[in-house]
Every structure is written in structure tokens, then in C-alpha cells.
Amino acid sequence: MNVSLKIKSVQLPGILLSGSIFIFVLMAMSALLLYSPHVDLTQIWADPYYRHITQFSFYQALLSTLLSVVFAIPISHALFRRQFWGKALLLKLFTTTLVLPVLVAVFGLLAIYGNSGLFASLFSYFDSKLPFSIFGLNGILLAHVFFNLPFACRLFLQALSAIPEKQHQLASQLGMKHWYKFRYVEWPYIAGQLPHIAGLIFMLCFTSFATVMALGGGPKSTTIELAIYQAIKFDFDLQTGALLALWQICLCATLAFFIQKISSPTQLKSSYNASINTYHHDSWYSKCWDFFWIIVVTILVIPPLLMVVLSGLNQQLLSVLTAPTFWLALKNSLLIATCAAISAVICAFFILLASRQWRLVGLNHRADKIEMLATVILVTPGLVISTGLFLLLRDIGHLSELAFYIVVAVNALMALPFVLKSLTVPMLQNAQKYERLCTSLGISGFNRFYWIEWKALKRPILQALCLSFVLSIGDLSAIALFGSHTFNTLPLYLFQLLGSYQMQSAAVVALVLLLLSVGVFIIIEQVFKETTTSLDRAEHD
Amino acid sequence: MINFSQVKYHYQQQNFEFDLQVEQGSLVAILGPSGAGKSTLLNLLAGFIAPMQGDIAINGNSVxxxxxxxxxxxxxxxxxNLFTHxxxxxxxxxxLHPGLKLDAQQKQLIQTMSEHVEVDKLLDRLPDQLSGGQQQRVALARCFVQKKPILLLDEPFSALDPVLRVAMLERVSALAKQQNVTVLMVTHHISDALAVASHFVFIDQGNASAVERIEQLTRSHPNQHLAQFMSAEVNK
Incomplete structure (x- = not known):
């Protein structure tokens, strides 16, 4: 229908924005191409070192994914079936591990499994040495599982909670016991989500930067992402950096393509609605089985977080909190994260205004395309974009002056896919419900935004804002290239402290970062408890 | 006076053609089987979709x-019909105002109109705290404060029980008469049409070409399809 092909004025900003994001990324990529004029990716495969890091990137991602996903199945199943004290809190913590600043988690893991951590002191008490080292593949896997297993659990839990109550009743009426019920009722729901979840986690682990940077032990366990950084920052070998970045883009694009093919992504709900099921075929054996897995995951998730809090409260607390370096880093972090979060949400809002208009008239392909343009960052990891920008702007101006803006832009770009994902459905539903009503009442422009979108979507919008704030405040990959002694953020400061073995100061910084990340979400929750009851009520006289 | 002159529209392999006139002040029931194009007719008039050919005029002016x-x-x-938040x-x-900037007179009008539809005690409530009938009465109050000469009803009361539904329609009919508003209502129920409408349009496979007086809505209507439709509906 030619009527609906016309672009509405409300769609223009979104189309322009997503176009410019795409051009921005293209520019960064063309800078990479410029620096490696003879693009010969076979060169990478011919070099034994680069071949090794490519293989290692795949190897560690594969193992991390397997461990996270396989164990997430019995754990989520157990969590789904059982009610216990602290379950809500545990599930809340699950949501935080994915957005937790990587270095905070790494610090927590080091405090337990590290060379001078809890385990090491336990072993030394019995006059023996720690039988493993957290540096290298062990640590990378441990950290990746720490981040992704709870994430996978939450997604599986959502899948399981989609089982209609009637099917549970039917299963118990038919006398289907544990294994059969799992096999015929619950497994199909899990299996439906499996390719998507595994694909997502594989991608996250494949492009993981900060984890490998902090826990990778030398050339033996290095990923492509880290090799790019090392080539540029330490070897000043821009050409190799560019070549590796292009190699990374090729691999990521191929991976993303295959993951897209095998999976049908579903909506990420922000909450998991527990329905209390009654099981008539319970037994001691299955109780033990379930609680075994619940204990396993609790041991994985809680102690590192607890250690961050406990070790943060040390005698260095005062001296760190009075150091100007700390306050400067804190100020930069807050500024960057706030700017990046606001930019990401504004971009996402306009892009979704454009795409949902198309969805309303059934032009889903077109809507998908404009959203994909804006999520191109998923194929080009943040570090790759930073590398491109680094090369591009090196000749133009003083990097140190532009550094702030670049870091904000890259962080906003990295948060954008998550923001888009969390706002797509609420914004579309709002339009489906109210588009005709708004046009018939002539509610448009600012009135439409304030009375209809903002008033109805305050919660998802603020949650998206929080999410991107937390993602940005913990990010290390954008600041790693552009940071300096004068331009520092909390994660970079933490990394420097860890690197120089100032563990007590590092502990304080890790605690501050943890409080910042978790605090934002708590504040938002509290705000909503009040607004939903009072503010939305009538205010007329 | 609403005038559809040779209005053509095409959607999902179906052709629609409307050619009819509605007199000012009448209450027209739009009848027809599911998918015949009842809502399409309303959407064309409301402006949610645009015809491919022909013209729609209100009081002689094309809209x-x-x-x-x-x-x-x-x-x-x-x-x-209501914003739930x-x-x-x-x-x-x-x-009255798309940004809720209301003057004293408009506030008074809201009060008066909500008394008319008996929701004046419920004005502080959110839609979720209202029953289905109350929700539609609030929406009806909004339609009447707009003071527009034409009101379109796209089966707003179909979820209500039969007694309540007819009561609502009678209320609409009375308000419309009082304010000289022309009403076009889509309905599934012949009984609704017979109860309140002054005229009816039968949409037959996407075509409608005549507005007839309600007295002519009988099982012996010369249009075969309409006669069949009548028998089937009445027997239900």
C-alpha cells in the first residue's frame, strides 16, 4: 500500500539517528582499512601466534558457554520448582551479575580463589599450596561462568514460567513424575530457548575483554580482543591492531549471522513471575537433587560479592576516599555513565518511534532493519570501534581533549542494543493500544511524549536508563585505549591498583563500584514504590 | 450530511466500494457479516485509512x-478507549486539550458531562479500577465533551451483557438527539439496530450503496443476502 510507505515526520529523527550511528561505525571501520591497506586476513592464519589466539578465543568461549548453559538447566529447574527463604534475593543477585562491572567481580573471585585469597590461606594453614592458579584459562572460565550462568538461569526460568498452569495440573493428573515431566513438559520450553541463549553467551564470551585482560595469563591465554589492545597500546603496532580488528569483525559477523539463523529471540522480561506450583509426586531424592543445585549456585554467586563488601571495609578506606585521584576517577565515571546512558536512551527512543510506526502497518522487515543498523555494535565490539576512532582522530586533533566524548559515544553505542531490546516491546504495545486514539484526539509531539509515552512507560524507560548507566560505569574497553593519568575512570583506576598489587586500595574501589551499580537499581525500585501509589493519581482540583 | 461518493479501497485481496449518504441527526446502524468491511467504513470516515479513489465529504466539504x-x-x-495510566x-x-491545559469552563464541562453518564463519582480512578461499563461511559463522556457533530461507535459495548448494552445505546441515542449529533454504529446485533437506530446500512461483501430506514430491516428485504443474514442473526 503506497499510503503506508510514506515516511511520517515522527519517524525522521529515528531514521537519521540510526543512519548516523551506522555511518559513525563505518567511519571507524574505514579507518581500520586505511591503516591496513593490504588486507590479507590469511596472513593472520599463517602466523602461528595469531592462529593460536584465534583458536583460544573460540576454545574459551565454547567451554564457557557449555559450562554456563549445561549447569544452568538443572539449577533453573530446581529454582523453578522450589520455594525457599531468600529466593527473591538470589534471583535479584542473578540479574546483577551480568551488569556488574567486570573488574568488581574479578576482584571478588580473586579474593576467594586467588593466590592470596581465602582458599590459598586455607591451604597454607594445612601447609600445602593452592593446587590451581586462577590466572589463565581457569580464571577466565570461572569469571565467565560467574557472569553468564546466572544470566542463563534467569532466561531459562522465564522460559519455564511460560508453561501454562493447566499443563502442570495435567501432568500431575497424568501421574508424570520428575524425569517424564521434565522430558515431555519442561524440556521443550527450555530447548526452545537453548540456541538463542547459548548463542548470546558464546558471543559475550568471545568478545570478552576486561575478564581476559585481568585474568588471562600472558600470551598463552589471550583472545583476539585483547591482542588488538596490546598491539596498539603496548607495541604501538597500529597496522597489526587494525588487521586484528578487521579479523575480529569478520569472525563476529559470521558468528552473529549463524546465531541469528539458529535462534528465534524472545522478549527479555525484566521480572520473573513465580507461580507457586503444587507437586504431588515429590520425594526426598528429588528434594536433595534440587537443593544440591541451589547450594551450588549460591556458592558460586554469593561469596565473591560478599568478599567485595567485606574486603572493601579495610583500613585503606579513609585514605582512598580522601585521595584526589579517586574523586577525579569517580567524577569522570559518573559523568561518562550519565551522558552515555542518557544518549543511549534518547537514541533508542527515537529509533523505536520510527520502527514501531512500520510495525504498526506490518512492515516488520523495515523495522528490523532500522533497529539492526543501530545494533551494529554487536558485530563490531567496543574495543574495535575505539581502535578505529583512535586511528581516525589521531591525525585530526588532540586525543586527550576528545577522549571524554569518544568514551561517552562508544559506551552509549555499546548500551544501545540492550536499551533497544528492553524498550521495543513496551513502546510497540503502547502504540498498538493508543495510536488510533491519539490520532483521533490530536495528541502529538510533546503532548504525546509527556502524557502518553512518558506517563505510561516511565518504568521501562528509567530501567533502561539504569541498565545503560551501570553498563557504562563498569566498562573498561572504551577507556582502556583513551585513558591516561589525567583521564581516569573507576574501572581503569581499579585495574591500575590491581596491576600494582595495591589490593587494599583496590578493594575499596571495587566496593564503591559495586555500591554504585547495585545502588542505582535499588534507588529506582524505591522511587517506583512511591510513584505508582501516589503520583499517578489524579492531581486535578 | 456525510457523503461517500464512489469510495474505493483495497486491503488484503478484498475490494471495498462505498457510495452512500447519511443525513444529519440520524443514527445509522452498520450491519453485515464479519469481514464485510464494517470497520473499514468507519476507519475511512475517521481518517485512519485513506481511500484509493473517490471522495468523502461532510456538509459538502471534502475531509x-x-x-x-x-x-x-x-x-x-x-x-x-482509555489510557490506563x-x-x-x-x-x-x-x-478538550491534547496537553490537558484546561480552563474553568472546560473543567465545568467535564463535570457536567460525567454527571450525564453517571461517572462523576469515579473521576479520580484509574481505568483498571472501573468496570467495563464504567470504562466505556468515561470514554463516552470524552466523546461528548469534544462537541463534534459526528460520533462513530465501533462496537464499544459488545463486551457488555445484553441488558447493559441496550441501556448504553439508549443513553447514547438520547444524548445524540439532544445535541443533534449524527451517529454511525457498527453492530453485530440486529436487536441493537432495531432498538435505537433510525437508519441502517448493510455491507455486502465490501459493498454498500444505500442507507435505508430502519423499518425496512425485515426478513422479507429484497436483498437476498440481507434476508439470509437477518434470518441467521434472529435465529441465534
Whole structure:
């Protein structure tokens, strides 16, 4: 229908924005191409070192994914079936591990499994040495599982909670016991989500930067992402950096393509609605089985977080909190994260205004395309974009002056896919419900935004804002290239402290970062408890 | 006077053609089997979709270039008539100003109109705290504060029980007469049409070419399809 092909004025900003994001990324990529004029990716495969890091990137991602996903199945199943004290809190913590600043988690893991951590002191008490080292593949896997297993659990839990109550009743009426019920009722729901979840986690682990940077032990366990950084920052070998970045883009694009093919992504709900099921075929054996897995995951998730809090409260607390370096880093972090979060949400809002208009008239392909343009960052990891920008702007101006803006832009770009994902459905539903009503009442422009979108979507919008704030405040990959002694953020400061073995100061910084990340979400929750009851009520006289 | 002259529209392999006139002040029931194009007719008039050919005029002036809110029309949908995050009062107020900037006179009008439809005690409530009938009454109040000469009803009361449904229709009919509003209502129920309508249109496979007086709505109507439709509906 030619009527609906016309672009509405409300769609223009979104189309322009997503176009410019795409051009921005293209520019960064063309800078990479410029620096490696003879693009010969076979060169990478011919070099034994680069071949090794490519293989290692795949190897560690594969193992991390397997461990996270396989164990997430019995754990989520157990969590789904059982009610216990602290379950809500545990599930809340699950949501935080994915957005937790990587270095905070790494610090927590080091405090337990590290060379001078809890385990090491336990072993030394019995006059023996720690039988493993957290540096290298062990640590990378441990950290990746720490981040992704709870994430996978939450997604599986959502899948399981989609089982209609009637099917549970039917299963118990038919006398289907544990294994059969799992096999015929619950497994199909899990299996439906499996390719998507595994694909997502594989991608996250494949492009993981900060984890490998902090826990990778030398050339033996290095990923492509880290090799790019090392080539540029330490070897000043821009050409190799560019070549590796292009190699990374090729691999990521191929991976993303295959993951897209095998999976049908579903909506990420922000909450998991527990329905209390009654099981008539319970037994001691299955109780033990379930609680075994619940204990396993609790041991994985809680102690590192607890250690961050406990070790943060040390005698260095005062001296760190009075150091100007700390306050400067804190100020930069807050500024960057706030700017990046606001930019990401504004971009996402306009892009979704454009795409949902198309969805309303059934032009889903077109809507998908404009959203994909804006999520191109998923194929080009943040570090790759930073590398491109680094090369591009090196000749133009003083990097140190532009550094702030670049870091904000890259962080906003990295948060954008998550923001888009969390706002797509609420914004579309709002339009489906109210588009005709708004046009018939002539509610448009600012009135439409304030009375209809903002008033109805305050919660998802603020949650998206929080999410991107937390993602940005913990990010290390954008600041790693552009940071300096004068331009520092909390994660970079933490990394420097860890690197120089100032563990007590590092502990304080890790605690501050943890409080910042978790605090934002708590504040938002509290705000909503009040607004939903009072503010939305009538205010007329 | 509403005039559809040779209006053509095409959607999902179906052709629609409307050619009819509606007199000012009449209450027209739009009848026809599911998918015949009852809602399409309303959507064309409201301006949510544009015809491919032909013209739609109100009192002699073509409205095709006007946006939905610029047309002299208010509309009541089957559902989603109220913004669930806004109070009943705010929902009615949006009919007067799209940014809720209301003067004293308009506030008074909201009060009066909500008394008319008996929701004046419920103005502070959110739609979720209202029953289905109350929700549609609030939406109806908004339609009438808009003071537009034409009201379109797209089966807004179909979810209500039969007694309540007829009561609502009678209320609409009375208000419309009082304010000389022309009403076009889509309905599934012949009984509704017989109860309140002054005229009817039968949409037959996407075509409608005549508005007839309600007295002519009988099982012995010369149009075969209409006669069949009547028997089937009445027997239900």
C-alpha cells in the first residue's frame, strides 16, 4: 500500500539517528582499512601466534558457554520448582551479575580463589599450596561462568514460567513424575530457548575483554580482543591492531549471522513471575537433587560479592576516599555513565518511534532493519570501534581533549542494543493500544511524549536508563585505549591498583563500584514504590 | 450530511466500494457479516485509512486532506478507549486539550458531562479500577465533551451483557438527539439496530450503496443476502 510507505515526520529523527550511528561505525571501520591497506586476513592464519589466539578465543568461549548453559538447566529447574527463604534475593543477585562491572567481580573471585585469597590461606594453614592458579584459562572460565550462568538461569526460568498452569495440573493428573515431566513438559520450553541463549553467551564470551585482560595469563591465554589492545597500546603496532580488528569483525559477523539463523529471540522480561506450583509426586531424592543445585549456585554467586563488601571495609578506606585521584576517577565515571546512558536512551527512543510506526502497518522487515543498523555494535565490539576512532582522530586533533566524548559515544553505542531490546516491546504495545486514539484526539509531539509515552512507560524507560548507566560505569574497553593519568575512570583506576598489587586500595574501589551499580537499581525500585501509589493519581482540583 | 461518493479501497485481496449518504441527526446502524468491511467504513470516515479513489465529504466539504483529529468526528473503539495510566478525569480532559491545559469552563464541562453518564463519582480512578461499563461511559463522556457533530461507535459495548448494552445505546441515542449529533454504529446485533437506530446500512461483501430506514430491516428485504443474514442473526 503506497499510503503506508510514506515516511511520517515522527519517524525522521529515528531514521537519521540510526543512519548516523551506522555511518559513525563505518567511519571507524574505514579507518581500520586505511591503516591496513593490504588486507590479507590469511596472513593472520599463517602466523602461528595469531592462529593460536584465534583458536583460544573460540576454545574459551565454547567451554564457557557449555559450562554456563549445561549447569544452568538443572539449577533453573530446581529454582523453578522450589520455594525457599531468600529466593527473591538470589534471583535479584542473578540479574546483577551480568551488569556488574567486570573488574568488581574479578576482584571478588580473586579474593576467594586467588593466590592470596581465602582458599590459598586455607591451604597454607594445612601447609600445602593452592593446587590451581586462577590466572589463565581457569580464571577466565570461572569469571565467565560467574557472569553468564546466572544470566542463563534467569532466561531459562522465564522460559519455564511460560508453561501454562493447566499443563502442570495435567501432568500431575497424568501421574508424570520428575524425569517424564521434565522430558515431555519442561524440556521443550527450555530447548526452545537453548540456541538463542547459548548463542548470546558464546558471543559475550568471545568478545570478552576486561575478564581476559585481568585474568588471562600472558600470551598463552589471550583472545583476539585483547591482542588488538596490546598491539596498539603496548607495541604501538597500529597496522597489526587494525588487521586484528578487521579479523575480529569478520569472525563476529559470521558468528552473529549463524546465531541469528539458529535462534528465534524472545522478549527479555525484566521480572520473573513465580507461580507457586503444587507437586504431588515429590520425594526426598528429588528434594536433595534440587537443593544440591541451589547450594551450588549460591556458592558460586554469593561469596565473591560478599568478599567485595567485606574486603572493601579495610583500613585503606579513609585514605582512598580522601585521595584526589579517586574523586577525579569517580567524577569522570559518573559523568561518562550519565551522558552515555542518557544518549543511549534518547537514541533508542527515537529509533523505536520510527520502527514501531512500520510495525504498526506490518512492515516488520523495515523495522528490523532500522533497529539492526543501530545494533551494529554487536558485530563490531567496543574495543574495535575505539581502535578505529583512535586511528581516525589521531591525525585530526588532540586525543586527550576528545577522549571524554569518544568514551561517552562508544559506551552509549555499546548500551544501545540492550536499551533497544528492553524498550521495543513496551513502546510497540503502547502504540498498538493508543495510536488510533491519539490520532483521533490530536495528541502529538510533546503532548504525546509527556502524557502518553512518558506517563505510561516511565518504568521501562528509567530501567533502561539504569541498565545503560551501570553498563557504562563498569566498562573498561572504551577507556582502556583513551585513558591516561589525567583521564581516569573507576574501572581503569581499579585495574591500575590491581596491576600494582595495591589490593587494599583496590578493594575499596571495587566496593564503591559495586555500591554504585547495585545502588542505582535499588534507588529506582524505591522511587517506583512511591510513584505508582501516589503520583499517578489524579492531581486535578 | 456525510457523503461517500464512489469510495474505493483495497486491503488484503478484498475490494471495498462505498457510495452512500447519511443525513444529519440520524443514527445509522452498520450491519453485515464479519469481514464485510464494517470497520473499514468507519476507519475511512475517521481518517485512519485513506481511500484509493473517490471522495468523502461532510456538509459538502471534502475531509480527505484532514488529519483524524481535524475532522468533525469523535470515535469510540471496541477497546483501548482509555489510557490506563491516566485517571478518568484526565482521560476525559484529553478530549478538550491534547496537553490537558484546561480552563474553568472546560473543567465545568467535564463535570457536567460525567454527571450525564453517571461517572462523576469515579473521576479520580484509574481505568483498571472501573468496570467495563464504567470504562466505556468515561470514554463516552470524552466523546461528548469534544462537541463534534459526528460520533462513530465501533462496537464499544459488545463486551457488555445484553441488558447493559441496550441501556448504553439508549443513553447514547438520547444524548445524540439532544445535541443533534449524527451517529454511525457498527453492530453485530440486529436487536441493537432495531432498538435505537433510525437508519441502517448493510455491507455486502465490501459493498454498500444505500442507507435505508430502519423499518425496512425485515426478513422479507429484497436483498437476498440481507434476508439470509437477518434470518441467521434472529435465529441465534
Amino acid at each position: 480527505l486532506s484532514a488529519a483524524p483529529h481535524q475532522r468533525p468526528i469523535s470515535i469510540l473503539f471496541q477497546d483501548n 491516566l485517571t478518568a478525569y484526565q482521560n476525559i480532559g484529553l478530549g
